[in-house]
Amino acid sequence: MDKEAARKRIEELRALLHYHNYRYYVLDQPEISDAEYDRMLRELISLEQQYPEFITPDSPSQRVGGEVAKEFREVAHLKPMYSLDNAFGPEDLREFDRRVRSLLPGQEVEYEVELKIDGLAISLVYENGVLVRGATRGNGTTGEDITANVKTIKAIPLKLRKPIPLLEVRGEAYMPKESFARLNEQREERGEPLFANPRNAAAGSLRQLDPKVTAERDLSAFMYAIGEVQGYEPKTQAELMEWLLELGFKVNPYREVFNNIEDVINYCQSWHDKRFSLPYVIDGLVIKVNSLAQQEILGYTAKSPRWAIAYKFPAEIAETRLKDIIVRV
Numbered sequence: 037m038d039k040e041a042a043r044k045r046i047e048e049l050r051a052l053l054h055y056h057n058y059r060y061y062v063l064d065q066p067e068i069s070d071a072e073y074d075r076m077l078r079e080l081i082s083l084e085q086q087y088p089e090f091i092t093p094d095s096p097s098q099r100v101g102g103e104v105a106k107e108f109r110e111v112a113h114l115k116p117m118y119s120l121d122n123a124f125g126p127e128d129l130r131e132f133d134r135r136v137r138s139l140l141p142g143q144e145v146e147y148e149v150e151l152k153i154d155g156l157a158i159s160l161v162y163e164n165g166v167l168v169r170g171a172t173r174g175n176g177t178t179g180e181d182i183t184a185n186v187k188t189i190k191a192i193p194l195k196l197r198k199p200i201p202l203l204e205v206r207g208e209a210y211m212p213k214e215s216f217a218r219l220n221e222q223r224e225e226r227g228e229p230l231f232a233n234p235r236n237a238a239a240g241s242l243r244q245l246d247p248k249v250t251a252e253r254d255l256s257a258f259m260y261a262i263g264e265v266q267g268y269e270p271k272t273q274a275e276l277m278e279w280l281l282e283l284g285f286k287v288n289p290y291r292e293v294f295n296n297i298e299d300v301i302n303y304c305q306s307w308h309d310k311r312f313s314l315p316y317v318i319d320g321l322v323i324k325v326n327s328l329a330q331q332e333i334l335g336y337t338a339k340s341p342r343w344a345i346a347y348k349f350p351a352e353i354a355e356t357r358l359k360d361i362i363v364r365v
C-alpha cells in the first residue's frame with residue numbers, strides 16, 4: 037500500500053474505531069464483535085508503525101499509555117471544583133428548598149436530580165475537541181495530572197463528536213461492581229491486599245504511575261458538569277447533560293427534573309433500595325437548581341454552590357443483635 041493509500045486507510049480506521057468505541061463504551065450498544073474491533077485496531081497500529089508521521093494524540097492506538105511516570109505533576113483547574121453540602125434526610129432537603137426559594141423571591145424553581153456515583157471526581161480538558169489533559173479533583177483548585185491514565189478509560193472520548201474550541205468537563209471515574217469483584221478475586225489469588233470498596237479501587241487504579249496497570253482495571257466514567265467552556269451557553273442543567281451526551285460523553289441515564297421538593301424527596305427515597313440493583317455503587321443523589329441563570333444568582337459559599345446539595349443515603353447500620361453485644365459488668 038503506498039503512502040497516500042495508507043493515510044486514507046488510517047483516517048478511515050480511526051473514524052470507525054472512534055464510532056464503535058462510542059457505541060460500546062458510551063451507549064452500551066455495540067454493533068460489532070470485540071474480535072472485529074481488535075482486528076481493526078491491530079490494522080491501525082501496524083499502519084501507524086509503518087507510517088509514524090501519521091500518528092496523532094487522538095488516535096485510538098494512543099489509549100494505552102506510554103512510559104511509566106516518576107510522579108504526578110500538579111496542575112491548576114481552569115475553574116475551581118467545588119464541594120457539595122450534604123442533606124441526610126427529607127427535612128434537610130426542605131431546608132435547602134426554603135433557602136433557595138428565599139433567594140429567588142417570586143420565581144419558579146425546578147430541580148434536576150442525578151444519581152451520586154461513588155467514585156473519584158476528575159476533570160478533563162479538550163482543546164479543539166481533542167483530549168489534552170485529565171486531572172484528579174485534588175483540593176478543588178489544583179489536582180494531579182493523570183492524563184495518561186484517563187486515556188485508558190474507554191468511556192472517555194479521545195476526540196469529541198462535535199468541534200468546540202475549549203471545554204473543561206467534570207465527572208466521576210468509577211469501577212463497576214463486577215470489575216471490582218473480579219479484581220479482588222485476582223488479588224486474593226496473588227496474595228495481594230484487597231480493595232475495601234469500588235471507590236478505593238478506582239482511586240488506586242487512577243493513581244497508578246504505570247498507565248498499563250490502569251488500562252487493565254476496566255474503569256468507566258459518568259460526566260456531569262462543565263468548568264471553563266468556549267462556544268456553548270447551556271440554559272439548564274438538563275440541557276447541559278443532553279449536550280454532553282451529544283459530544284460523546286457517558287452521562288448517567290437516571291436523571292429527572294421536578295418543580296417541587298416533595299417530588300424530589302420521593303424520588304431520592306425511591307432509590308434507597310433500587311440502588312443495589314445498579315451495576316455501580318452510588319452513595320446518594322445530587323439535587324441541582326436546573327436553571328443556570330438561577331445558579332448564577334445563588335452563587336457559591338467558600339466551598340460549595342448554594343444551588344446544589346448531595347442527598348446521602350442513611351449508612352447501612354448493620355442491625356446488631358443485642359445478644360452479639362457483650363456487656364462487661
Ligand SMILES: CC(C)(C)c1nc(N2CCN(c3ncccn3)CC2)c2cc(C(N)=O)c(N)nc2n1
Nearest residue numbers: 118119120150151152153154157208260261322344
Ligand atoms: C458541579 C457540582 C459541584 C454541583 C457537583 N459536584 C459533585 N461533586 C463535588 C464534590 N466532590 C468531592 N469529591 C471529593 C472531595 C470533596 N468533594 C465530588 C463531586 C458532583 C458529583 C456527582 C456524582 N458523584 O455523581 C454528580 N452527579 N454531580 C456533582 N455535581
